[in-house]
Amino acid sequence: MTIEKKNKLIYSGELLFFSITFLVLGILELLKVIVLSDRFQLIFKIVTMVGATWLVVDFLWTLLSPKKKANNDILDKIIMLPLAVYLYSFDIAGFVVARPYEYYQIGVPIAFFYIACAYAFQGVYHYYRPIPLLLQAIEEEKLAKEEKEKAVEAEVVEAETVEEQKPEDEQNS
Numbered sequence: 001m002t003i004e005k006k007n008k009l010i011y012s013g014e015l016l017f018f019s020i021t022f023l024v025l026g027i028l029e030l031l032k033v034i035v036l037s038d039r040f041q042l043i044f045k046i047v048t049m050v051g052a053t054w055l056v057v058d059f060l061w062t063l064l065s066p067k068k069k070a071n072n073d074i075l076d077k078i079i080m081l082p083l084a085v086y087l088y089s090f091d092i093a094g095f096v097v098a099r100p101y102e103y104y105q106i107g108v109p110i111a112f113f114y115i116a117c118a119y120a121f122q123g124v125y126h127y128y129r130p131i132p133l134l135l136q137a138i139e140e141e142k143l144a145k146e147e148k149e150k151a152v153e154a155e156v157v158e159a160e161t162v163e164e165q166k167p168e169d170e171q172n173s
Contacts, residue, residue, distance in 0.1 A: 003145070004138050008127050011134055015123035019116045026112030029105065036104050044108065045091045052087035055080045071133040073126070079118045087111060 028034045036044070059077040062068050090107050093099070126134070 003141050007134060007138050007141070008130055011130070012123045012127040015119045015126065019119035019123060022112045022119065023116035026109035026116065029112065030109040032105065036101070036108065041094070041104050044104070045094050048087045048111070049091045052084040052091070055084040071131075071136070073129075073131045075125070076122055076131070079121065083111065083114050083118070086114070 025034070029036070055077075059081060062072050062074060062077050090111070094103070094107075130138075
């Protein structure tokens, strides 16, 4: 297996693993296998407000920074913007008016299902179109492998040279 294929499989596999994890969490919450306490609801609102803000900031940072734009796929950032809008509206509504448990029983899995779909798409998409940062890592790994092979080759040549010189030295003495 080539280095490129191995790295693409690992990266895509990680994304698909996260997708399955969020899908399972969403299903468990929807079926009331996982019940959210009042404390968890508050923590969820705070964490998701911060997370939604980060999604927007990260999108703008990627859009405006040439260095970050060169290392990331803008599509990944765009895909997460609807989630940020949903989380803002969900959390603001949760902070403004006390909501029944069913609000969270349906609202939280919707976010998890969206994340699962986004990661599943990214996992398949980035197998065929790797992110620039992954391509750089593949190139660095190829260069390191070539340098290692050259070093081993140089050691073999040096060992052969030493072996050839030994009989001559013995004959001269």
